[in-house]
Amino acid sequence: MKNYRHGKRGADLLHDPLLNKGTAFTDNERSVLGLRGLLPPRIHTQAEQVTRVLESFRRKTTDLEKYIYLISLQERNETLFYRVVMDHLDEMMPIIYTPTVGQACQRWGYIFRRSRGLYITAADRGRIVQLLRNWPYPDVRMIVVTDGERILGLGDLGANGMGIPVGKLSLYTACAGVHPAQCLPVMIDVGTNNEPLRNDPLYLGTPAPRLRGPKYDELLEEFVQAVHQMFPQACLQFEDFGNANAFALLHRYEDRVCCFNDDIQGTASVTLAGLCSAARLSGVKLRDMRILFYGAGEAGIGIGDLVVDALKAEGIGEPAARRQCWFVDSKGLVVQSRTDLVSHKLRFAHEHPPVQDLGAAIEAIKPHALIGVSGMAAAFTEDVVRAMGRINPRPVVFALSNPTSKAECTAEQAYTWTGGRAIFASGSPFAPVTLDGQVHVPGQGNNAYIFPGVGLGILASQSTRVTNEMFLVAAQTLAGLVTPKDLAQGRVYPELARIREVSAAIAIAVAGNAFDRGLTRQIRPDDLAGLIRECMYQPDYENYV
Incomplete structure (x- = not known):
């Protein structure tokens, strides 16, 4: 993701969260990239920036304030965001995902700062391909999509449920190293049956009852076909759909496209x-x-x-x-x-x-x-x-x-x-x-123990399908990583601090299964573990000049 490939400099560079390094831009980069004067003069290392972030983060008095702070960081400097999250996963995961993400979804219209991902509505029938073309990153490999009907155990939150795809994809990167530019969160906004939400003047979604029946199915069919057309190597994860639609969508598409339902x-x-x-x-x-x-x-x-x-x-x-x-x-x-x-x-x-x-x-x-x-x-x-x-x-x-x-x-x-x-x-x-x-x-x-590693294995192998056998293999791999020390403490899962190791092991197993079952046209490499390592993003600053 080097800057010269994008031709960005000056304020445009600072406003791109995938490229921005903030005060870590070197003296030479500030001169060559038109940043002189746009930043405070002191140059900081990434480690010093992490210290600043943690100082501010830990001064917040509520988990929702911490969530807002971290999302704001992600929106201006993704590399630093992922460095902080990965190095302090025990502390950060409950904030960027469950349980705090549920509260964030409930308050989505009140804490909204900057749009992230794509919102697709029933009014977009016939032009979903064009909407996907608006996404600025062409090499999308992981898509998490919801219609917001069954957000965690909180029920129908409509478009407020966008916090779930955003949070899930953050875990794909933090836990398994899927590059953030390859991740796309999508909200299929088909209304909500949550009447107080519809009547809330700050609700961001379509204030109408939920779309049902053939028109809903046709909208989802167009979306799936558009994804296959625009991002043919993408894996589609269905997330937090209501029971009826969740089972129906998985049954309809599991043998047609590369997809799975994380809730199931x-x-x-x-x-x-x-x-x-x-x-x-x-x-x-x-x-x-x-x-x-x-x-x-x-x-x-x-x-x-x-x-x-x-x-x-x-x-x-x-x-x-x-x-x-x-x-x-x-x-x-x-x-x-x-x-x-x-x-x-x-x-x-x-x-x-x-x-x-x-x-x-x-x-x-x-x-x-x-x-x-x-x-x-x-x-x-x-x-x-x-x-x-x-x-x-x-x-x-x-x-x-x-x-x-x-x-x-x-x-x-x-x-x-x-x-x-x-x-x-x-x-x-x-x-x-x-x-x-x-x-x-x-x-x-x-689920963060499972889905990031499964996704990474699919991405690395370029599997054309996701099978139930892959989830069986993933479960066996995860269980095999539980140590006698874990069991002695009563713990039935590895320590969360090991989750990158866990995700890599699951990715190796899933990719191996894809090669064994002939689900990819790629040639199986001699070093499958090396392939997985090569695919894992590390949140370190690049040299742009």
Whole structure:
């Protein structure tokens, strides 16, 4: 991304966040590039700039203020932004993504500073290719797109949901080194059914009810075709669509274009990895594990499907594998006698008498693992968690709903109500818990362990498709990186500080799978790890002269 390729100098250079170095421009660069006088005279190293950023960041009194500060930095100097985030990932990730990004989306119209990404509306039918041509960077490889209908556990936020694609793509770069110029966030603004939002004068989206039916499908079809035309090497990630559209879009396009749904497949992969680690702690092998899901939407069904794939890979027949996964939705246990089940739940509807609530389902099924993907805060009550502890010596309790305010229970509750025996993971971060002198470190089942590495592997191999097998391989790779030290602390995932290493390992595995399955026209390199390293962006300043 050298400056001479763009012909930028002076103020234009300072206003390009991918090229701007701020006070780090050298004396020679200031002379040659027309920057003399446009910057304070003192020249700083990037390390000194990082110190300044951290000083300002840590003085902010709320997480939302910290989010606004970091996004403002990203908008003026992306290299410095990613240097700060990558070097302080434990501190920064909860701000640039869950849980703070949820609050940012809720306040999007109030904190808006500068547009980022592309907004496509129903009024743009027939001209989506032209909109994509407006994007200034031609080599787009990763696109995260949402219609804002199901933002985290917060529901329909319409165009305010743009914070999710922006945040996800920041993690692609920070966690896996996908170059920021290759990332494109997209909001398909088809209205919102959130009436208070529509009536908010500062709402930035289309203030109309959601578009449904054939017109919606036609808009998405045009968008997918336009992406394939304009960015033929891009991978398309569907994010935070409502359940019906999420399953329909994945089914419609997974065999046509390079795409996946992170809520279905990414969540499944990180959860399966956590279950494999939990098996090492509990002594109950995955092949013997009964799993009860609270929530039967895209995340829960996606996890169930991938667990079935993992069990089939171990030689278990599909009917028996499905029988190990049970679901509770808002109407009770998902069983064959129910007549109200939508199509994606039917494959997990087992023969069993009706059961009305979660507590009764636990007593009936006696699960080894309880997985919360409901978006229902505090759904794992003391009675529920204690029942899991009574049934199991080491109960597995995953409260995966995001943001933190939607978690089914807290880490402290899970440990306290089981006398410290719970194997716990959550979607958003919880602090370590000290109980009877022992420190328990909760795992964070964050999709950021999975999707950046999968995306990097797709990009590096130039795979034409994303398959479920890739997410199975990613889960196995992630689980294999959990150390005995991690397990001794109760952690079912590697330390977040290792996420670049994790992403690289997953990328190698995914790229290898693409080559093995003939999903790319590229010749497999002798050094696959070297190919991955070459593709990983490092946020260091370039010399422009």
